[in-house]
Amino acid sequence: MSTDTLTLALSKGRIFDETLPLLRAAGIEVLEDPQTSRKLILPTNRPGVRVVLVRATDVPTYVEHGGADLGVCGKDTLIEHAAAWGGSAHVGLYEPLDLGIARCRMSVAVPAEFDYVRAVHQGARLRVATKYVAIAREFFAAKGVHVDLIKLYGSMELAPLTGLADAIVDLVSTGNTLKANRLVEVERIMDISSRLVVRPASLKVKGALIRPLLDAFAQALGHAAPQP
Ligand code: AMP
Secondary structure (H helix, E strand, O other): OOOOEEEEOOOHHHHHHHHHHHHOOOOOEEOOOOOOOOOOEEEOOOEEEEEOOOOHHHHHHHHOOOOEEEEEEEEHHHHHHHOOOOOOOOOOOOOEOOOOOOOOEEEEEEEOOOOHHHHOOOOOOOEEEEEOOOHHHHHHHHOOOOOOOOOEOOOOHHHHOOOOOOOOEEEEOHHHHHHHOOEEEEEEEEEEEEEEOOOOHHHHOOOHHHHHHHHHHHHHHHHOOOOO
């Protein structure tokens, strides 16, 4: 492992856009725009620092296995990743900072005409479609609600409209997607934001590069510097 280069894994879109100001606060400018460039490895103004563009759900994998030294991904992605690989929070990732970006919430939503409160009260078995099975399983288990989880990879809103499910568990930001599909939010499971994740082995051997970055991010966010 070269100790003088740093690779940061980001996903395109909101996380990339909202991480840029933090990088800037650390003196790092990404030199290409992923909207116009087809490159997956983007150079920065710092010769040893580069950004790799990966799918949001692949960020923890890249960081855990050394494809990147650090990355940014949603708390939802981290929880699902940990659950998929052993069910514990420890997946060989250090999570020093809540960046407070790409904020949204994980919620339960149902068709406007579905009486969710009554169904839960009556102990009905709910069919719940979601991409976030670990979060949904944990939430309904804690409530004592029996559910059949139906794993989907996208367009969860469609599931109740087609009779595939009674409810969905999905990320909600403005609520417009739910509204457009005549779904209503009936429970807020948790608030979600993006986290900085670091590979512990990288922190050990590249601490001189990573720590100033963590400090600059923390300062830009108004947090105390993380003390791993
Ligand atoms: P909205 O219509 O603004 O409530 O956004 C909801 C849609 O955007 C759903 O399809 C969500 O899965 C997705 N979404 C909202 N916020 C996020 C986020 N922070 N990260 C990933 N997907 C999101």
